[in-house]
Amino acid sequence: MQANDIPRAMLKPLRRALAALSALTVLTAPALAAPRQQGDVLIRHATIVDVEKARTVPDQAIVTRGGAIVAVGPDKAIARDWAAPRTLEAAHRFVIPGLWDMHVHFGGGPDLIAENKALLPLYVAHGITTIRDCAGDLPYDVLAWRDEIARGSLFGPNLLTSGPKIEGLKPIWKGTLEAGSKADVDAALARLQGLKVDFVKITDSTLDPQLFLYAVARAKALGLRSSGHIPMALTVRQAVDAGLSSIEHLDYARHPGSPDEAAIAADFAAGRINRAEANRRLATSFDHATAMAAYRRFAADGLAVTPTLNGSRIIAHLDDEDHSHDAYLAYIGPKLRKTYDWRIERAAKATPAEIAARHADIERVGAILPMLVEAGVPIMAGTDAGFLNSFNYPGIGLHDELDLFVAKGLTPAQALTAATRAGPAWFGKLDRYGAIAPGKVADIVLLTANPLTDIHATRAIDTVILRGRVHDRAALDAMLAEARAKVAAWNAETAQ
Known part of the structure; x- marks a missing residue:
């Protein structure tokens, strides 16, 4: 049938119907072919470690834009709705928030700047995206x-950072604001x-x-x-x-476990x-019930403890552990x-009885850790890593600390919480850190093993994303190589 064959009375309604159909097509076409939202990095097929709930969530996708996470969800849905110029394939990878080392030091004087x-860079190369500097002499x-x-x-x-610490007059430690x-x-705080x-x-x-x-x-x-050292x-x-x-330091947390603490202080x-x-x-008057009562009050008060346990363990065993060939010295x-010589020389002067006492003491102090968690x-x-603290290494030291936490009775999930969520919580920053979720800062670590089943997995680092910037394994290895090269050059200068 040709248009001329259509009765004139039917043409007007037909034109209206065709116009309506055309308008409907225009309205629905964009919805059917909606452009995907744009991110900078798309991580696909990842297993997210939900540290807060101590569980893994498989086959997830994560989108970052700028320095933030903007989308997280089932891989298929996120990949459908989002695009990015860089995609990371994370199958068989476990994704955790960036690690925090809540006790480091820089110092040794102007010649060591x-x-x-x-x-x-050593911290970043080991998955540590935030550090808390607890004062030294280069504040x-x-x-x-x-x-x-x-910037x-x-x-x-x-x-x-704390900047310069507050101390008394003529203190042992340099880089302080002296107060008498x-x-x-008041002037120091101002x-x-x-x-x-x-x-x-x-x-x-x-x-x-x-x-x-x-x-x-x-x-x-x-x-x-x-934060500080309690007199x-x-x-x-x-x-x-x-x-x-x-x-700071687990041995201070032992004090309230003694029923005689007040008398000893006096x-x-x-x-x-x-x-x-x-x-x-x-130490000898420590009582479990007294300690637990005190620790429950700590928890109610919101007090946190940074054990720096591995650093103390290293010092306690300087007599029977040879670190002279540690690969990390490079x-x-x-x-x-x-x-490092200061502590090494002090340890060397100890008598056999003093050595045995410090070995026993570090074991007793370590036993406090699960009590605090309970x-x-x-x-x-x-870690307490930095100058003076012999063989307590920046970067790898945090993984040693987590290993020791688990050895002393914490679960891998509890240890991981201490390194990913406790620091942000202390600083009031859990809204921006401590989880893989939209709105969080894009500080992310991809691991090749599950840290909830084996805490050693925090060492199995595939990729570190710091403030949204991707550093794959090759880039991390390049950081380490550059650090070794600098030290080798300094060693050569020193030998001349």
């Missing part, structure tokens, strides 16, 4: 590095606020115990988190009540006993290695 700075250099990393002009992990009065403490530090570190080599409490309380009043003349409870946010303050005797009495500059105290993985 370059060797300290060269440590930064202003470290503050500058923090800002340069944030993108220096390569390294996200760096959070409340006015000094200085730290001006430096925009990420938290406050307070130590006890010469700081008056009451000024320690004042500094902690004032920091809290100013909205600053505080022997105080009980841990006094420090926590003043507002201390975290305890005897030390009065000069009736020395530090060694105070520690001996605290990454440590000669001047930094020289700072009580609900947040454990933050940190």
Whole structure:
């Protein structure tokens, strides 16, 4: 039938119908062929490790854009809706949030600035995307590095720092803000606020115990988190009540396990006993029930503990473990290695009885760790790596710490939580870190094995994504090779 054969009365309704059909086609065509959303990196077929729930979620896809994760979900659905110029095939890969080392140090004096700075890529090469600097004698250099990393002009992990620590007058440690009065403490805190530090570190080599409490309380009043070494003349409870946010080193957490802690502190303050005797009495009077009651109060107060257990173990066993041929020494500059001598020489002077005592003591201290976890105290993985602390290596040291956590009774999931979620929680940053989810910072590690079944899997690193930038295995190996080359050149200079 030709158009001329259609009765004139039917043409108008037919034209209307055709126009409506055409409009419908125009409206529905874009929906049927909607363009995919654009990201920068698409990770496909991954098994996501949900650290919070201690489970794995298979066949997932992750999209990053800029420095953030923008989509996560079943692989088929994400791949349908998203496109990216770079795709990572992650079949048989386990994806975890970037690791955090919550206790590192940089120092040794101005001559060691370059060797300290060269440590930064070692953290990234070992899956560590954030570090917390707990003060040394190069605090202003470290503050500058923090800002340069944030601007993108220096390569390294996200760096959070205390800046210079608060100490007493004429302290053992250099790089401090000295305080001999409340006015000094107030001035120190004002200085730290001006430096925009990420938290406050307070130590006890010469700081008056009451000024320690004042500094902690004032920091809290100013909205600053505080961490430190608790004076022997105080009980841990006094420090926590003043507002201390975290305890560094597991041996301090042993103190409240003694029913005699207050009496021991009073005897030390009065000069009736020395530090060694105070520690001996605290150890021998330790009581499980007393400790658990104290630790439950820690948990209720929100206090966190950074055990730095492996660093203490290394020092305790300097007499019977030979580190002179450690392969990792190839990454440590000669001047930094020289700072190790201080502890090595101290350990060498110990008597057989003292050696046996420190071996036994590190085992007793390690037994506290599962008690803290049972009580609900947040454990933050940190190494104490850096200058002075012999053979406690930046980067690989965090994996050694996690291994020891599991050896002392934690589950792999608990150890992984200590290295991925506890740090962000302490800094109030869990909304941006600690999980693989939309809205989180794109700090991601791809592993070739499941860390929930074997914590050694944190070492099996395939790829590190730092602030959205991909570093595959070849790039990570290149970082390590560059670090070795720098140290080799410094070694050659030293030998001349």
